[in-house]
Amino acid sequence: MDTDTEFEIEDASTAGDDLDADGFPISGDESEPKPPPIEDPLDESSSFASDFYRCGSDWSRLIEKKESKSLVQRDLFQVWGIKKPAMAEESKARVSSSNQRDLFEVWGIEKPRVSVPARKRARKEDGNGSGFGRARSCPFYKKIPGTPFTVDAFRYGSVDGCSAYFLSHFHYDHYGGLSKKWSHGPIYCTPLTARLVKMCLGVNPLHICPLELDIEHDIEGIKVTMLEANHCPGAALIHFRLRDERTYLHTGDFRACNLMQSHPLLASQHINVLYLDTTYCNPRYRFPPKEDVVSFVVRITRDFIAKHSKALIVVGAYSIGKEQVYIAISHALGLPIYTNSSRRRILQSFGWPELSGKLCTCGDSSALHVLPLSSLRHENLLDYMKTYKQRFTAVLAFRPTGWTYSQNTGNQLDLIKPTCKGNITIYGVPYSEHSSFPELENFVKFLRPDKIIPTVNVGNAATRDKMQSYFREWLKAL
DNA sequence: GCGATCAGCT
DNA sequence: CACAGCTGATCGC
Secondary structure, three states, X not given: OOOOOOOOOOOHHHOOOOEOOOOOEOOOOOOOOOOOOOOOOOOOOOOOOOOOOOOOOOOOOOOOOOOOOOOOOOOHHHHHOOOOOOOOHHHHHHHHHHOOOOHHHXXXXXXXXXXXXXXXXXXXXOOOOOOOOOOOOOOHHHEEOOOOEEEOOXXXXXXXXXXXXXXXXXXXHHHOOOOOOOOOOOEEEOHHHHHHHHHHHOOOHHHEEEOOEOOOEEEOOEEEEEEEOOOOOOOEEEEEEOOOOOEEEEOOOOOOOHHHXXXXXXXXXXXOEEEEOOOOOOOOOOOOOHHHHHHHHHHHHHHHHHHOOOEEEEEEEOOOOOHHHHHHHHHHXXXXXXXXXXXXXXXXXXXXXXXXXXXXOOHHHOOEEEEEHHHOOHHHHHHHHHOOHHHOOEEEEEEEOHXXXXXXXXXXXXXXXXXXXXXXXXXXXXXXXXXXXXXXXHHHHHHOOOEEEEOOOOOOHHHHHHHHHHHHHHHOOO
8 A cells, every 4th residue: 555655865966975963964065965864753643633723814815816927026116116207317327326237338348248167166055955056956854754745845856756846935945946837746835825826936726736724634645734834924834744653844934933832733743853944043043022023113113203294114025024014004003005016916815804905006195115125225215215206205114134133132122223314214123034043942842853954054064063952952851 | 039047146 | 144035147948
């Protein structure tokens, strides 16, 4: 009956390499890691509890969109969602220089071609394990041993032995490689992520297999359950139970929280191997709770609006994520949310009435705008404000990312100093959608897995050793 | 001309 | 540093 083939986890290219205890190559960071030995099956098991669990909005409604459209925006006005105005000469020159138009053009000479050999230097190995670069083969920590499954492994073409490709969430460094030409196998993900894969990437729906959260699905004889990851909309932890009762949890990207620990699959059942999002696995990262950051943002916004009657509030965001920041401002101050049509389609596709109902299609209709994080620079924001003529006279912008966290500030958000240039004020706020170090510690101490495989910051052997030493400490016998 | 990918950058 | 991309150059169709 058990006819499925054991997943091919050995790469011929690395068959001779020495590996450390965690399955990473000892010889350096350039070579391909070899898989760790497969864990022995343990016998602990218990019946599947059918309780549902949610932490956040109901992210499960289905809205089908026919068209496929790229997220890629070519010009700032498109990003801003406004018509390109006839620009004043000085403004034009400024935009031109900030776009790094080269000196050769200014000098009026032809730009010399970069030689091909110079461009073909050794590619930098990516440190976060996302595996960019076609020549690489799929790293072991994206393969689930004992199954024909991979997680977030779309940029390696057809992965040997893989008959089901899981996508944890819709961020580029995880879905990279997916396109309308995808034909290497079925893609399993949450329904919300499935809609984005179809709508934004144009992947053939025949390949997309949505899995409802908190339902145990049987895929090729393996029991698979998607759990809310508290990361971005549609993000899931993926729980695998093999026929021999071996149990693996792949966190994708996640922010561990107490509510997660009440999920029946985590509360009362053993996990053999934990594939862990170790983005901030360093004791210096101790973010405040997201709620505290949101309250802070709302308070700063209130104060700013009290001082500037014609204020424009800008929240920076990637494709998806950080929604709670601008939803909270919108709610607290009674402002609709303006963003360009591309992002609007994405936000609409979530199927959250409380968000969809607040979106407006014209920038003049609201003082609350959502822009790409990359465009939150003083010069950009000044230009942006000017395109609305006299509608706005000052800008307050927020960059909500864990990277802005500083140890000096710690949890005292009031110590955060914005950068100000003229009427443009930019706050970096430590709103993280990844676990902080204490949150990782708490989660691991709660789960007590037999083995932990980090999936981020694995490009450096010293960092890997450091992380494993934290894991050992956390898992010490009580 | 278009889509995909790559190096470089934040 | 790099959360998750963005940009311009290049390559293949």
